[in-house]
Structures are given as structure tokens and as C-alpha cells.
Amino acid sequence: MRYGRKVETDGVPNLYAGTKVTPWTPPEPGIDNLGISSVDTFAVPGVGEFTVQFDGYVRVVRSAPTAGEWAPAEVYTNLIEMKMVGESPELGTITVTLNPECLSAGQIRTPFDPYAGEGPAAKACRMAVGAIFDMPKLGMQLVNREPIILTIDDVRTIPPAGAPGKGQIYRMLPLHDRNNLEGEPVAYITSLRFNMGGYLEKSVIKN
Template sequence: MTTPTQPSIKYGRPVTTDGVPNLYAGSVVVPWTPPDPGIDNLGISSVDTFAVPGVGEYTVAFDGFVRVVRSEPTSREWSNAEVYTNLIEMKMVGHCDELGTITVVLNPDCLSTGQIRTPFDPYAGEGPSAKACRMAVGAVFTMPKLGLTLINKEPIILTIDDVRQIPPAGSPGKGQIYRMLPLHDVNHPDDEPVAYVTSLRFTMGGYITAEEIAAK
């Protein structure tokens, strides 16, 4: 599933994919250096905890891939460079006995966006400073065993600290979730939530091949 050109919900700045090359396994990443625009094809894994009222709370390990398009950096100097990102494709699959197999993809009604920049730090010393990565994501969670397809109406905020290279492949991150993030039935999005995400921890993997993406 890919993000449409004009989604109804935009969490941030659109980034064009026109003429932007796909980057796969074997691509070189240079630390402390703002890269040219690219579409990063990366592995990703996560451990999410779901609370389903009347059913229980369950922790599920996921594995999959993301495709992220990056903008032209605002500067060729690392210290001043900001990079904007859009998630253009995602697929993650996890399983637990109680919830069955869960598939997570991007919500096509949302433009999932992010930014990589240097946080303001009045006490920063000399030398290059690490950046922080933030992305707001709209997703679709399919849980066939429960007969549910769920969406988040509030964005999932994925964050990575201590970013020393772009993309931050191999870096651990976390979802900024305060206690619980509501998940709604896609067919009744204005009704009460039917489940919640209560924790999300992920690791952004390295570049993978086109064949690995097709296999997932």
C-alpha cells in the first residue's frame, strides 16, 4: 500500500519522490554528512503492546520494512542541516496466540511525515552534535482473528535520538505514547476506541534489497 498523492490528513511537509533514487542494500552511509535526497528501503522491527478491553493486554514482536523519502538537506553543513521525510510505504507483521497474526501498513488517508534536525542545546560544546529524528505516522492495524481493522486518529510519534548519520539505520527508537493511544474501528472511526497501543519500541534496520521487500 502506498500513500496517495493527496491524502486527506497531512501530519507535516510533503516530500516529492519525483526523480529521487531508490537506495537498497549496499548503499553507503557517511556519518556526520547530510546526504543527497533518496528513498531509503530499510528493515524495521518493533515490540508493541496492545490493550483490548474485554480481551487483555498483549505484547507482540513485529518485523518488516519501511520506505522513506528524504528531502534535499537545508545545508551541506551537518550542524545546520535539516532533512524532511515522508513514509511512503510500510509493512510489519507480528503474531501472538491471543490476537493472531497482526499486519500493520500505512493509512492511505494520512501523509506520514518527519524531520531530522539538531535539537536546540545551549550547552552544546565544540564538534558535531547528534540530531534527533521525529516522524508522525498514521497506520492501519489488521487483526483477522478478532475481526478488527483499526486505525489511529492521533498520530503515532516515532522518535530516534543521538542520530549521527542519515538515515539512522540500526538505531533504536521509541513511540511517544502517553499511557495509551486509541485505536478505532476503521468502519466506525467516530465511535469509542476498541483497542489501545500502550507501548512501542522499534529499531530501524539497515538497507535491504528489493527482493527482500517483495518477499515481505
């Protein structure tokens, strides 16, 4: 399943702690190795609703910008690796990784604003993500068959490290048992808020 445009990784350098990020400047292609944290709320029918704090990392490959200047430049992205871990007294240890059957893709672009004044305008970032939620205490892995849309507004640097974001979820996003995709949802995500961290040391990520 493809949630957007594929970005090639061949020959693209991995970027780690110490990488310089210049505001209002579209960078060369790269694979950003970034920290990430999130707070997700799950609703499990017949069990309850639980809010879980997650921490981990993501690896995001970026395309070449479509223009050399900030204003017209668009950048396409693919999430190529993710690992986040959270603890819940009721749900146990939850590990979130990418669903290899989905292409989790997005873009960074300047939103249309007819009232924009002079000077550089901030961009917006969106990513459609397919994930696996490994919940041993429930005895299953859960997947989202509809994409989780992660968004960041007011983007002034690429990557938008350190920026808060939110998951665009209308009321509840169904999660299905990975071994029974045609069955009824086992749980739902009802809220998702995340913060994109900065570049990590190479030793933190095994690739």
C-alpha cells in the same frame, strides 16, 4: 490528513543494500528501503493486554538537506510504505501498513542545546505516523486517529539505520475500527519500541 510537510518522490532514487552512509554528512535526497522491527503492547478492553513482536520494512523518502554542512542541515521525511507482521496467540496474525488517508511525515534536525560543546552534535529524528492494524482474529482493521510519534535520538548518520527508537505515547493511544471511526476505541497501544534496520536487498521489497 497531513501530519507534516510533503516530500516529493519524482526522480528520487531508491536506495538498497550496499548504499554507503557517511557519518556527520547530510546526504542527497533518496528513498531509503530499510528493515524495521518493533515490540508493541496492545490493551483490548474486556480481553487483556498483549505484547507483540513485529518485523518488516519501511520505505522513507528524504528531502534535500537545507544546508551542505551537518550542523545546520535539516532533512524532511515522508514514510511512503510500511509492512510489518507480528504473531500473537490471543490476537492472531497482525499486519501493520500505512494509512493511505494520512501523510506520515517527519524531520531530522539538530536539537537546541545551549550547553553543546565543540564538535558535531547528534541530531534527532521524529515521524508522525498513521497506520492500519489488520487484526483478522478481531474481525476488523484498527486505525489511530491521533498520530503515533516515532522518535530516534543521537542520530549521527542519515538515515539512522540500526538506531533504537521509541513511540511517544502518553499512557494509551486509542485505536478505532476503520469502519466506525466515530465509535468508541476498540483497543489501545500502551507501549511501542522499535529498531530501524539497515538497507535491504531490492528483492525484499516490491515497488
